[in-house]
Amino acid sequence: MKLIPFSYVARNLWVRRVTTLLTAGGMALVVFVFAVVLMMGEGIRATLVATGQPDNVLILRKGAGAEINSGIARDQAAIIESLAGIATNGEGRPLVSKEPVVLNNLPKRSNGKPSNVTLRGTSQLGMELRPQVQLIQGRMFRPGTSEIVAGHAIAKGFRGTGLGETLHFAQRDWLVVGIFDSGKTGFDSEIWGDSEQMMAAFRRNAYSTMVFRLTDQSALAGVKAAIDNDPRLQVDAKPEIQFYAEQSEGLATFIRILGLSLSIIFSIGAVVGAMITMFAAVAQRVGEIGTLRALGFRRVAVLSAFLLESLLLSLVGGVLGLFAASWMQAVDISTTNFQTFSELAFQFKLTPVIVVQTLGFSLFMGFVGGFIPAWRAARMKIVDCLRAV
């Protein structure tokens, strides 16, 4: 069977430039929304998943679910610290960090509107447990002082958190002595200070969370069993990676569901646009269709030519939309993660999977929009077609 040459298909689109552009433009917008939503969901997930370290384990009070809900009394912390299976650092100290985690309501630099920022009390060991955290400006806080260091997303976004600025809370002034970068993880959206100083300032007797490093991953089962068998410990132990992945679930799922249902509704508009264009293309070329058929091209060839035209049209839209969406990767965005009730900065992230999904989605729109017109073109009788000329 002979197929109609591809150049015939492509040139037909080119002849009606304005119509092609309008139709493809409509599709490009739909594809843009579709891609951006997927990129947003992926960005949140990637940010939070990257926050956890593979060998780190996080302890929370049973059923707490989030760090701010949790509480671990000092005596409980002491028991956990002495568990077997916890790695030590070069100086022989167990790699454990006992951390109070609270929220501080701070005004944004841009509009003064307040949002909750995570405040974490930590220590030198806490830094060792998170090797991805690097100071990029200033220095580390000194233990035993009211000094703090801020994640760079916070320093950029919130008043009073830049290098050399001070924050006032819990009856003290806290001086920002350093800015850190945690390599696009959730810690970029946190402020860190000395654990014991924060406990004292907030008048707390219980830590919020504990993090420790396992000697190796196989030690996890032993540690978990030891914790579950001790009636004094009403706590959950979780690999850090799993904990942060769970923290991203709510927001990422919400955005994905909202975005996908929007994309589907929008795609109806774009499909209608493609259908109108393709019907018009068929109507204008009745004579040509007749000629092609008379020349010996089969119905299938006509059908595939028009379908191909529609697919090509949607591919143009898809590529345009994807190109526009790829620029969104340069945009930093931050919003409140309602699972942690605190601010989370993240980037739109374009992955190969998203590229494939997006192009597939646009081709699908082209197929749905183009099939009926192409079908109609293929069904026409040669005599009727030629008579129309």
Added chain:
Amino acid sequence: MFILKLLLKNAFRHRLRTLLTMVGLIVAICAFGLLRTIVDAWYAGVEGTSSTRLVTRNAISLTFPLPLNYADRLRNVEGVTGVSWSNWFGGIYITERNFFPQFAIEPASYLAMYPEYVLQDEEKKAFLLDRQGAVVGRKLANQYGWKIGDQIPIRGTIYPGTWTFTLRGIWDGVDVKTDESQLLFHWQYLAETVRKLRRSNADFVGVYIVSINEPNNAPLISERVDALFKNSLAETLTETEKAFQLGFVSMSEAILVAINAVSFVIVIIIMAVMANTMMMTARERLAEYATLKALGFSPGFVVKLLFGESLVIALIGGGLGLLVTLPIAATFAKAVGTLFPQFRVSGTTMALQMLASLIVGIVAAAWPAWKMSRISIVNGLRQVA
């Protein structure tokens, strides 16, 4: 009248194309309305506020409590007419999916301060007398099929354990703005249980709600309250209930901005589709327009014809889109239940929907109308042959 008939006849000359365009319009205008309604729903908490209520919270953030003994000091602040308090409970009913707010409140003063929660007298009495009792809004009760006397088990996340409340009353909102999706129970019950459990002082409250005599004095009274607790262990931040609720909204501002932007994107998409339709129409009728001109009609008439036809299609499509929005919004509201305290299409949204279709109609016709008004009669007529 004649012109309108001509426009309608013209609009439906290419029936399939016009119908497809209208389907696109219906979907787009409907989606536009629903998106705006979602954004409105976010602000529902703000709409339901009263200007005579202030909220006093810990200055650090909402997650820090305030001591119970602040209540007496608050009562003595000039301009304050009543004080109540509440704690966010943050529990889970069966699974995480069933989200609704629960608050531990000081019942008598709280209900007095919220007259918009209309509760039968005997139900109110029963609630006040039962320390493990709870009251819920009508919408929440309907969603889970609760009846008076039912036991409601809720698993605490902030306060460990499973807490069981007996439903003592169901309130109706005084108007559509009133929140009917909350569960309220006795603060005393919470405090006593925590005291037993932790063997520690549990006399802390989440926020104080302060009623004031004169809405205009709100800034002044807020200042007085915050000055009172300045440099204390728990400094306070007092704001109107509206500002307090707006604080929550602004936290998810990025998402709201995105939804808003997207709602305009759909209008632009349909604009492109509609413009395409009008251009095809104009191209096909080149000869007709030339004939009209040859007969002596002015170029303005041709422009009017095109704009008229575009507007007829856009307004019919937009109107139908508006009509289908209402049942879809109602279904959606039922499906999401108490996730949004309220979900209804506002008058402004409907007006905006019509405005959007009007603009789509005008913009879509602009380019073809300009082009058609400029065709030379000779060239146009030549097309016929």
